[in-house]
Amino acid sequence: MRRRTFALSAAASALAGLHPHAFAQGQWPERPVKLILSQPAGSGPDILARYLGEQLSRSWKQPVVIDNKPGGQNVIGAQAAARSPADGYTFYYATTAAMVTNVYTFKSLPYDPAKDFVPVRLVGRSPFLLAARADFPARTLAEVLAKAKAAPGSVSVATEGPKTFSGMLADSVAELGGVKFNHVPYTKATDAMQDVIGGRIDLVCLPDAALSAYVKGGQVRALATSTAQRLAEMPTVPSLSETFAGFEYTGWNGLFAPAGTxxxxxxxxxxxxxxxxxxxxxxxxxxxxxxxxxxxxxxxEFDAFMRAERERWSRLVQTLRIQAE
Structure with missing residues (x-):
């Protein structure tokens, strides 16, 4: 009897050794789950992540804790997430910048988006808007491009910087339209909006979330959305694909886990x-x-989406001649 008991115990131990998480996962989650973010509290991704966390917390019957680690153009948060235990209790709520574009705008990164993480789920896509100050004489994108072509550099556009999503979108529009904008970078979207509303800057390119309130308030006039189709909430605003066939440019946010989860x-x-x-x-x-x-x-499908995104952005960075720093 003792020999039989010992044999059964040995077999159970061997199975546990082969599958160290097999028994623990049956009751997952047994404790709070953490979502690491690269953005500060109150930012757009933070608000989205907290809402998602609240919904998942109800489903899981466990708290979902938001851990903000901003700074370094997403590097600090991404590195912290990559180094977290791969035990199924820490995830990275990431944006396109951290998981794709940083690879092409930094000469080196302390994390590898492709090797240090596994894709979990795409949550949503974030469209961008190109808008003009309310009194700008050009009323459509075609008129803006014509004005910029007639007087190169005369049309100014506010973005978050040439190597950010908004900056690369503005440069893509200029490249496709065969024009040259006067690109004015801002560290804060609110500062950019003050100058656009005040008439000091002609155009602004920012996420829909940052611009929609100003559009609805009549302070700026939406010229185009970056999505392949028009947005449901702005049906009269053309998409950029209506001017440049096949064009689509959206950011996204999604969940990733440390490799080995x-x-x-x-x-x-x-x-x-x-x-x-x-x-x-x-x-x-x-x-x-x-x-x-x-x-x-x-x-x-998310894994395939990520591979396609890296290829797409590699081509875009080459087209815009962006140099890694």
Whole structure:
């Protein structure tokens, strides 16, 4: 009897050794789950992550803790997430900049987006807007491009910087339109808006979430959206693809896990997030926060999406002749 008991114990120990997370995952989550962010509290991604965390907390019956680690153009937060335990209790709520564009704008990074993380779930896409000050004489994108072509450098555009999403979008529009804008970078979107509303800058290129209130208030006039189709909330505003066929330029936000995180936990989080993103009230809330919900995307599909994004941005960076620093 003792020999049989010993044999069963040895077999159980061997199984546990082969699958160290097998038993623990059956009850996942048994404790709070952490979402690391590269942005400060109160920022757009932070507001989105907190809303998502609240919904998941109700589903999981466990707190979802938001851990803000801003700075270094997403490097600080991404590095912290990459070095976190791969135990299924820490995830990285990331934006396109951290997981894709930083690879092409930094000569070296202390983390590798492709190797240090596994994709979990795309949450939503973030459209951008190109808008003009209310009294700018050019009323359409075609008129803006004609004005810029007639007098190169005369049309100014405010962005968050030439190597940011908004900056690269403005430069892409100029490149495709065969014109040269006077690119004016700002560290704060609020400062950019003050100068546009005050008539010192002609155009502004920022995320829809940052500009929509000014558009609705009549302080700026939307010229185009960066999405392939027009936005539901702005049906009269053309998409850039209507001027430049096939053009689409959106940021996105999604969940990633440190490499080595148990695959069944990754699959569980993917399913739970997808269930949320199929709820109309969640979709509406995300839209109000400037994010278009992605209703269906498996882990494998998200992985393929990430590979395509890296290829797409590699081509765009080459087209815009952006040098890594």
């Amino acid at each position: 148990p695959a069944d936990v990754v699959a569980r989080v993917n399913r739970d997030v997808e269930a949320l993103l199929r709820q109309p009230e969640v979709v509406q809330r995300l839209q109000a926060l400037g994010s278009i919900a992605e209703p269906k995307m498996s882990v494998a």
